[in-house]
Amino acid sequence: MPRISPYGTWTSPISAADVAAAGGGAQWLDVVDGEAWWAEARPAEGGRLALVRADGTEMLPAPWNARNRVHEYGGRPWLVIGRSLYFTHWDDQRVYVRDLDSGDVSPVTPEPGVRQGVRYGDLRRGTSGEVWAVRETSTGPRRTDIRRDLVAFAHSEIRSLAASHHFLTAPQLSPDGRHAAWLGWDHPAMPWDETELCVAEVRLDGSFGPHRVLAGGAGVSVCQLEWESPSALLALADPEGWWNLHRITLDGTSTALAPAGKELGGALWKIGSRWFTPLGEGRYAVLDSGRLAVLDEHARTVTGVAPELTEWAAALAPYGDGVAGIASGPDRESAVVRVDFASGEVTPVVTSAEVPPAAYLPVPQERVFPGPDGERIHAYLYPPANADFAGPDGELPPYVVHVHGGPTGRNYPTLDMDFAYFTSRGIGVVAVNYGGSTGYGRAYRERLREEWGVVDVRDCVVVARALVAEGLADPARLAIRGGSAGGFTSAAAMTMDRTFGAGTVKYPILDLAGWTGEGGETHDFESRYLDGLIGPMPRARERYVERSPLTHAHALAGPVLFLQGLDDQICPPDQADRFVKSLRGKGIPYAYLTFDGEQHGFRKAATMITALEAELSFYGQVFGFDTPGVPKLELQR
Incomplete structure (x- = not known):
C-alpha cells in the first residue's frame, strides 16, 4: 500500500544528479561511410561537446569541444571529407582538422585578434575538397557589431564567397558543381518570419556569381533546403501558412509535394538543422x-x-x-x-x-484548453507519480506551469527527467504550448505578434486556472517556471498577475527596451526580435516599458528564485542583477544564484544539481512542505 504523505514531501529515487546525467545527449547526427556519428554533450565534463561514432569510438576526445557561437545558438559543427574531420572548437571558435588515420589535429582558420572574435558554423562540403561555412566576425565592442559572410577554406587558405544578407546559412553545392544555394534574411525578420532561398553560379575559379532569389521572402519562411538534381532543389517553406515540402526548379517554379495543414519544418534557431x-x-x-x-x-x-x-x-x-x-x-x-x-x-x-522504473514516472497527457476568445491552448500534463506514496484525502497537489523558451519554441510529450524530479515528489507539472509556439502553423505562431507578455501570460494563467477548476491543482500552491523567453513570461506573470504564488526565473529577459540592439543588452541574432513580439521602436516604446517585469518588480505576487549563468551572451546577467537589486530590503522573499562559466542554458552537472535542488527547496519553503534530502535554500528579503 502507498504511504500517505503530503504532496511535495515524497521521497524519490530520482536525484538531481540523475537529472544532470540525463542533461547531455546526442545532437548534430549524420551518417559517414554507412555509420552514424553524432556530437554528444557531456555535463560531467563541463558541458563539452564530444564527437562519437556508433561503435563507441570517440572521434574527438578531450579537450576538444565541438561547439560554435554562430548566431550564439550555434550551427553544424563538424564535417568529414575523406579521412579528414573538420570541426569548430569552442575555446577559440577556430576550425580545426583531425587526420582520422594519425589522430593529429591542426588549425585550419587563423587565430583571431580577439578571443572568439571570429566564429564559423554550418560546415558543408564545397568544391575541390574545400569546406564551405558561415563566418561571423566581431567588428566592434557592442554585441551587435557583427558581420557575416560565406567562406571557403582548405589548407589554411580562406576566401570569401558571398554576403547576400546579414544572416546566412552555409552554401550547398549542386550535384553537378555548377550552382550553390543558401538561405538568407535581414533584420528585423527572424528566420521563421521570412527567409530567402538564394542561388548563385559557381564559376570555374570557385568564386560565386551574383545571387538570385528563387523562393521565400515577403512573409514566407524557408527553413531547410537540399539539392535534388542539378536543376531542382527541395525546400521546406510556408507560403500557405504551414512548413510543407516543395520542389523548386532553377527557373523559380515551386510545387508543393503533399500540401497539408501539417508543420514539417521548424524554427531555424541553429543553422544546419x-x-x-x-x-x-x-x-x-x-x-x-x-x-x-x-x-x-x-x-x-x-x-x-x-x-x-x-x-x-x-x-x-x-x-x-x-x-x-x-x-x-x-x-x-x-x-x-x-x-x-x-x-x-x-x-x-x-x-x-x-531510466527509473515506470512507477515513478509521469505519463504526459495531451490537453487542449479553451481560451477566452475561443482559441485552443495546447499543453501537456504531467501529474504527480510515485508508486510508494499517495497524498492525503482532501489535499490537492501543488502544480508548476513550465514555460518553454524561444518564445518561438515548444514542448513535446516526452520523458523529461527535470519534470520527473518534481512529479515523483508529488508536485505536478504542466508544460504549456502557448500562442507563439511552433508546431501548429503560422497563424498560431503569430498569435504572439506584438502581444508578448500578454498572450503567453494569459495562456499560462488559463491553463493553471483550468487545472484548479477541474480539481487537479491546489489554487494556493501554483508556481510558474521558465528560462530565457520562458523566464520573461514567468517574471511577467509574477509581476502582472496574481495567479501564481512562486516563480522560478532562469537566465531571463526582464527589461525589454534593454534587450534590443538599441539597448545593447543582447546579441545580434535576436536584437530586432522584439520588433515583431512587442512592436517597432520608437512607436512601441511605452509598450516596452509597460510589459517589462523590471517595471513592475515592486508588485511581485510572491517569492521568486533567479538562476543565472555569468557568461551568458544571449541574456546577460545585467538584467537579473538590476531586478534583484530592486528587491533588496523590500520584504519580498527571493534568492539569486549565479554560476560562473555557464552560458545560456546550464551545461555543467554541478550547476544542474545545485539549480534543481534549490528550486525544490524554494517551492517547499514557499508552499509549506518539507523537502527531505536537499540543502535548504537561503531566501533573502
Whole structure:
C-alpha cells in the first residue's frame, strides 16, 4: 500500500544528479561511410561537446569541444571529407582538422585578434575538397557589431564567397558543381518570419556569381533546403501558412509535394538543422510537428512512423533502408535510433540511458484548453507519480506551469527527467504550448505578434486556472517556471498577475527596451526580435516599458528564485542583477544564484544539481512542505 504523505514531501529515487546525467545527449547526427556519428554533450565534463561514432569510438576526445557561437545558438559543427574531420572548437571558435588515420589535429582558420572574435558554423562540403561555412566576425565592442559572410577554406587558405544578407546559412553545392544555394534574411525578420532561398553560379575559379532569389521572402519562411538534381532543389517553406515540402526548379517554379495543414519544418534557431531527408522514388522522411513520418509525393500523403517516439531532433540522416535520428518518447530519454521503413522496426544505435522504473514516472497527457476568445491552448500534463506514496484525502497537489523558451519554441510529450524530479515528489507539472509556439502553423505562431507578455501570460494563467477548476491543482500552491523567453513570461506573470504564488526565473529577459540592439543588452541574432513580439521602436516604446517585469518588480505576487549563468551572451546577467537589486530590503522573499562559466542554458552537472535542488527547496519553503534530502535554500528579503 502507498504511504500517505503530503504532496511535495515524497521521497524519490530520482536525484538531481540523475537529472544532470540525463542533461547531455546526442545532437548534430549524420551518417559517414554507412555509420552514424553524432556530437554528444557531456555535463560531467563541463558541458563539452564530444564527437562519437556508433561503435563507441570517440572521434574527438578531450579537450576538444565541438561547439560554435554562430548566431550564439550555434550551427553544424563538424564535417568529414575523406579521412579528414573538420570541426569548430569552442575555446577559440577556430576550425580545426583531425587526420582520422594519425589522430593529429591542426588549425585550419587563423587565430583571431580577439578571443572568439571570429566564429564559423554550418560546415558543408564545397568544391575541390574545400569546406564551405558561415563566418561571423566581431567588428566592434557592442554585441551587435557583427558581420557575416560565406567562406571557403582548405589548407589554411580562406576566401570569401558571398554576403547576400546579414544572416546566412552555409552554401550547398549542386550535384553537378555548377550552382550553390543558401538561405538568407535581414533584420528585423527572424528566420521563421521570412527567409530567402538564394542561388548563385559557381564559376570555374570557385568564386560565386551574383545571387538570385528563387523562393521565400515577403512573409514566407524557408527553413531547410537540399539539392535534388542539378536543376531542382527541395525546400521546406510556408507560403500557405504551414512548413510543407516543395520542389523548386532553377527557373523559380515551386510545387508543393503533399500540401497539408501539417508543420514539417521548424524554427531555424541553429543553422544546419535537418527536418527532412530524401529516401528516393518520390519518398521523403519528414518530421510532422516533431514526429517521424514518410511523405509520398505520388500519393500526396504524409504517414506517421514509429508513433511511440514523440519527439525527433531536426537531425535526420539516410541510413540503410530507413533513417537514423535522435528520438525520445513518453517512456524513454533521447537516444540515437534507426528506423527501417520496410519493416517498421525501430533499433537503438546505442543503448539509451537507463531510466527509473515506470512507477515513478509521469505519463504526459495531451490537453487542449479553451481560451477566452475561443482559441485552443495546447499543453501537456504531467501529474504527480510515485508508486510508494499517495497524498492525503482532501489535499490537492501543488502544480508548476513550465514555460518553454524561444518564445518561438515548444514542448513535446516526452520523458523529461527535470519534470520527473518534481512529479515523483508529488508536485505536478504542466508544460504549456502557448500562442507563439511552433508546431501548429503560422497563424498560431503569430498569435504572439506584438502581444508578448500578454498572450503567453494569459495562456499560462488559463491553463493553471483550468487545472484548479477541474480539481487537479491546489489554487494556493501554483508556481510558474521558465528560462530565457520562458523566464520573461514567468517574471511577467509574477509581476502582472496574481495567479501564481512562486516563480522560478532562469537566465531571463526582464527589461525589454534593454534587450534590443538599441539597448545593447543582447546579441545580434535576436536584437530586432522584439520588433515583431512587442512592436517597432520608437512607436512601441511605452509598450516596452509597460510589459517589462523590471517595471513592475515592486508588485511581485510572491517569492521568486533567479538562476543565472555569468557568461551568458544571449541574456546577460545585467538584467537579473538590476531586478534583484530592486528587491533588496523590500520584504519580498527571493534568492539569486549565479554560476560562473555557464552560458545560456546550464551545461555543467554541478550547476544542474545545485539549480534543481534549490528550486525544490524554494517551492517547499514557499508552499509549506518539507523537502527531505536537499540543502535548504537561503531566501533573502
